[in-house]
Amino acid sequence: xxxxxxxxxxxxxxxxxxxxxxxxxxxxxxxxxxxxxxxxxxxxxxxxxxxxxxxxxxxxxxxxxxxxxxxxxxxxxxxxxxxxxxxxxxxxxxxxxxxxxxxxxxxxxxxxxxxxxxxxxxxxxxxxxxxxxxxxxxxxxxxxxxxxxxxxxxxxxxxxxxxxxxxxxxxxxxxxxxxxxxxxxxxxxxxxxxxxxxxxxxxxxxxxxxxxxxxxxxxxxxxxxxxxxxxxxxxxxxxxxxxxxxxxxxxxxxxxxxxxxxxxxxxxxxxxxxxxxxxxxxxxxxxxxxxxxxxxxxxxxxxxxxxxxxxxxxxxxxxxxxxxxxxxxxxxxxxxxxxxxxxxxxxxxxxx
Amino acid sequence: xxxxxxxxxxxxxxxxxxxxxxxxxxxxxxxxxxxxxxxxxxxxxxxxxxxxxxxxxxxxxxxxxxxxxxxxxxxxxxxxxxxxxxxxxxxxxxxxxxxxxxxxxxxxxxxxxxxxxxxxxxxxxxxxxxxxxxxxxxxxxxxxxxxxxxxxxxxxxxxxxxxxxxxxxxxxxxxxxxxxxxxxxxxxxxxxxxxxxxxxxxxxxxxxxxxxxxxxxxxxxxxxxxxxxxxxxxxxxxxxxxxxxxxxxxxxxxxxxxxxxxxxxxxxxxxxxxxxxxxxxxxxxxxxxxxxxxxxxxxxxxxxxxxxxxxxxxxxxxxxxxxxxxxxxxxxxxx
Numbered sequence: 001x002x003x004x005x006x007x008x009x010x011x012x013x014x015x016x017x018x019x020x021x022x023x024x025x026x027x028x029x030x031x032x033x034x035x036x037x038x039x040x041x042x043x044x045x046x047x048x049x050x051x052x053x054x055x056x057x058x059x060x061x062x063x064x065x066x067x068x069x070x071x072x073x074x075x076x077x078x079x080x081x082x083x084x085x086x087x088x089x090x091x092x093x094x095x096x097x098x099x100x101x102x103x104x105x106x107x108x109x110x111x112x113x114x115x116x117x118x119x120x121x122x123x124x125x126x127x128x129x130x131x132x133x134x135x136x137x138x139x140x141x142x143x144x145x146x147x148x149x150x151x152x153x154x155x156x157x158x159x160x161x162x163x164x165x166x167x168x169x170x171x172x173x174x175x176x177x178x179x180x181x182x183x184x185x186x187x188x189x190x191x192x193x194x195x196x197x198x199x200x201x202x203x204x205x206x207x208x209x210x211x212x213x214x215x216x217x218x219x220x221x222x223x224x225x226x227x228x229x230x231x232x233x234x235x236x237x238x239x240x241x242x243x244x245x246x247x248x249x250x251x252x253x254x255x256x257x258x259x260x261x262x263x264x265x266x267x268x269x270x271x272x273x274x275x276x277x278x279x280x281x282x283x284x285x286x287x288x289x290x291x292x293x294x295x296x297x298x299x300x301x302x303x304x305x306x307x308x309x310x311x312x313x314x315x316x317x318x319x320x321x322x323x324x325x326x327x328x329x330x331x332x333x334x335x336x337x338x339x340x341x342x343x344x345x346x347x348x349x350x351x352x
Numbered sequence: 353x354x355x356x357x358x359x360x361x362x363x364x365x366x367x368x369x370x371x372x373x374x375x376x377x378x379x380x381x382x383x384x385x386x387x388x389x390x391x392x393x394x395x396x397x398x399x400x401x402x403x404x405x406x407x408x409x410x411x412x413x414x415x416x417x418x419x420x421x422x423x424x425x426x427x428x429x430x431x432x433x434x435x436x437x438x439x440x441x442x443x444x445x446x447x448x449x450x451x452x453x454x455x456x457x458x459x460x461x462x463x464x465x466x467x468x469x470x471x472x473x474x475x476x477x478x479x480x481x482x483x484x485x486x487x488x489x490x491x492x493x494x495x496x497x498x499x500x501x502x503x504x505x506x507x508x509x510x511x512x513x514x515x516x517x518x519x520x521x522x523x524x525x526x527x528x529x530x531x532x533x534x535x536x537x538x539x540x541x542x543x544x545x546x547x548x549x550x551x552x553x554x555x556x557x558x559x560x561x562x563x564x565x566x567x568x569x570x571x572x573x574x575x576x577x578x579x580x581x582x583x584x585x586x587x588x589x590x591x592x593x594x595x596x597x598x599x600x601x602x603x604x605x606x607x608x609x610x611x612x613x614x615x616x617x618x619x620x621x622x623x624x625x626x627x628x629x630x631x632x633x634x635x636x637x638x639x640x641x642x643x644x645x646x647x648x649x650x651x652x653x654x655x656x657x658x659x660x661x662x663x664x665x666x667x668x669x670x671x672x673x674x675x676x677x678x679x680x681x682x683x684x685x686x687x
Contacts, residue, residue: 033499071499077529082522085488086495092477093427093496112519116482117489124468125478126461127684162685185687 009202015060017171017203018136018192021178022061022098024207026068029096031132032182035074035083036100040065043075057102058138058197084110084135088118091133096182101137103145104153104191118187119162133188134181139167140193140231140281141318141329150318150325152282154191154229158259159286164212165189165259169233171201173256176210188212193231215262217269221251223346224339225269225276227292229255232279238332239339247350248343258288263295270296274305275342279330284312306342311335368644369582374420375646376655378577381420382412382634383659385436388445391663392435392452392466396612400671401452405466408436410607413633414539414574415440417581418507421588427475427493427506429486431539433606434479437509438469441476449666455673462676463684475504483544484517486510487536491523494532494597505533505591507584513544515558524565524599533591535584538601539574542625545610546618559601567597574602575633578640605629 012020026032039061042053050070055062065073076083080101087097101110114135121129139152158165164186168174174192181188210216218233219240228236233254240250251269255261270276276296280289289310297308311330319325340347370378389409396405408415411433419428419440430437438448443459451458452466459471470478477493480486490508497504514520515538527534538558542549555561562569568590572583580602587598605628609616620626638652647655 031500033495074495074530077525079522079526081519082488082491082526085485085519085523086492086526089429089477089489089492089494090496091492092472092489093493095492095496095499097492112482112485113488117480117485121478122687123684124460124464125470125472126459126463128460128470129472130687164686 009204011200012171012203013197014171014174014192014199014201015058015197017175018060018178019062019064020203021175021182023064023067025179025182026064026072029182031095032098033072033074033090033095034061034064034098034100035076035087037076037078037102039073039100040070040075043070056100058194060197061100080106080110081113085113085117087133087135088113088121088131091118091131092121092129096132096134098134098136098182101135103149104137104139105148105151107153107156114157114163114187115160119160123162130185131187132185134178134184135187135189136192137189138192138194140195141313141325142195144320144322144325146320147317152313154189154258155280155282155286155288157189158288163187163189163259164257165191166212166257167191167193167230168256169196169228169230169254171199171203173210173216173254175203176208177212177256179207180209180212183209184212191230196231210256213257213260213262215256215265216254217251217265218254219250219252221249221273223249223273223275224343225251225253225266225273226335227253227255227266227276227278229258229280229288232281232330235279235330235332235335239335242332242336243339246347248346261288261292263299266292266296267300270300271303274303276308277335277338277342278308278310279335280310280312281330282312284310284315287312309338309342311338368578368646369585370417370578370646372646375641376651378416378420379637379641379647379652380655380659381416381439382637383656384445384662385409385412385416385439386634387659387663388439388449388666389435391667393608393612395667402454403465405452405612406432406610407606407608407612408433410633411436411539411541411574411604413577413580413637414537414602414604415509417577418537418584420581421585422475422507423504424474425502425504427477427490427504429477429490429493429506429508430479431486431509431511431514432467432479432481432483433511434469435466438471438476438479442474443469443471443476445662445666446669447471449670450673453670453673454675455670456676456680457669457673461680463680484510484514484519487514487517487519487523490534490536491526491532494527494534495530497533498530503592505535505588507535507537507588509537509539511544512538512540512542512549512553512558515561516544516552524567524597527597528565528567531594531596533594534597535587535591536597536599537584538599539604540601541604541606543606543610543618546614548618557601559599562599565599567599569599569601571601571603574604575631575636577633577637
């Protein structure tokens with residue numbers, strides 16, 4: 001259902017929310033340029049007459065080349081290192097490029113511009129450079145895309161000083177965070193879960209921003225905190241719903257920014273609940289989930305009623321077979337079994 | 353090593369493409385680089401300068417006559433061997449020396465050091481510790497110039513070693529398909545670290561690779577200020593006129609090692625390579641300039657003395673400057 005009228009929230013898909021944020025920001029800021037593979041598609045094909053063939057491999061940038069032209073919606077050859085490096089060079093000289101890395105699994109092709117150049121430039125130059133740069137990429141299993149197109153690597157980028165990393169969960173957070181990134185004078189990686197593109201939600205038509213670095217308490221609770229990243233929000237909400245049946249009150253926090261993650265909000269929550277589970281689809285080692293567990297265990301040790309748990313993907317690449325892929329992605333069932341351990345005492349008390 | 357691109361270069365009244373005022377500035381900056389680096393070398397050997405130092409000395413005839421033809425808003429990208437590019441692009445010596453000394457007054461507040469000296473306000477986008485790292489950055493700066501229609505151009509300095517990085521291929525291809533205002537200047541000093549270019553590159557020259565990217569390519573004697581000035585000058589004009597990128601390979605030689613402390617056992621001790629190594633571009637240019645009336649021997653003497661004084665002043669400035677404050681460790685990660 002689409003509501004008409006300014007200021008009213010309409011129902012938009014996750015991909016359309018991203019598309020709208022890009023278009024609105026590009027109308028106001030001519031330094032914003034998009035770079036990537038097939039953002040339009042069919043460049044130079046006569047019968048397309050300036051229209052894009054695809055509008056992005058997943059349709060996210062549909063219609064943008066028609067509005068902004070080929071000088072701003074720039075189809076690149078398959079040259080991730082070249083265009084990512086060009087994006088850094090353009091940012092350092094006053095543009096706000098938005099390169100799209102089609103799958104975060106291709107990071108190996110373009111890591112130096114981010115790790116070796118962009119993330120360090122301002123610091124190395126003693127503060128004399130600004131890097132307004134928004135890298136859009138995709139992560140996530142669940143699309144039967146197999147190991148080279150399904151990984152979740154926002155945590156690798158989150159480990160690099162000088163890069164902020166956001167992971168939206170809904171059309172609303174996607175638009176608000178992307179508009180915030182497009183106003184940032186810093187490198188922001190905006191990591192989209194490819195399985196969310198068709199998901200729908202209410203999105204205001206006007207521009208709004210969500211603060212980068214701020215988590216959202218989606219549901220308040222007293223007994224257990226579940227921190228989620230990206231689409232894991234929906235796993236967290238399902239677990240909370242099931243726990244409610246046994247009288248357990250769960251606080252669900254959508255992290256939204258994985259670097260720098262919102263310590264304040266998480267600390268306040270653990271002080272209230274004493275128990276925490278982090279659901280992170282990335283592989284377990286050196287992950288954002290474990291980083292949160294380590295830091296919160298340290299700074300809120302006195303408030304803990306139980307060890308902090310992390311539910312993540314296993315320490316394997318993403319499998320192709322659908323049954324295996326389903327096992328790979330953190331499920332409500334796995335979170336519930338961890339929760340059972342954490343709230344054993346509480347459940348016994350409530351049932352008694 | 354003459355270039356097809358040097359044909360039809362307009363000559364000035366002196367019979368040389370370089371105007372006399374430019375010639376003096378070029379000679380001064382070449383002296384600044386040499387004196388500055390010899391001072392860095394001396395102080396590094398004394399243990400006053402921490403870290404790694406990669407010297408540009410010997411290659412002055414490449415960066416200086418090229419940057420003489422650029423404005424402050426034109427950009428350059430640089431290499432490990434970046435001191436020369438900095439001086440050529442107008443970075444001030446005091447801030448550079450203080451940076452190499454790791455002092456708060458350095459161009460990068462002491463947080464970059466020799467390998468990362470930069471001054472974005474002068475269009476100097478940084479010495480670069482990643483071999484080949486500057487190539488795509490130059491493409492991006494040129495893309496900015498094209499989109500914002502500023503009329504600025506970008507010169508990308510890179511070494512023969514960087515020509516074998518993947519960024520070389522991607523950057524030249526992108527610059528060519530987008531017809532960007534960029535000049536790729538390969539400083540072929542014969543060695544990537546300690547490995548000869550003749551071993552490391554399947555193509556005998558770097559310049560011939562230009563044809564694969566559908567752009568003009570030329571080789572030039574990188575020890576000749578006049579040849580570099582005219583050949584690269586033509587490529588700069590092409591870029592400014594919106595005619596797209598060029599690739600110029602400047603044959604040069606580093607006077608010292610890959611880094612300070614390198615014993616340079618790989619260098620030739622006799623023959624053509626040794627003869628080329630022994631050609632010093634600075635006296636060569638002085639001789640040419642005096643002969644062609646670009647400046648007099650007296651002018652040259654004054655320029656040389658002033659350069660030595662500037663470098664002494666830079667050293668005093670660096671040595672007397674404070675170390676960065678502890679707080680600055682945490683500053684400037686983000687804007």
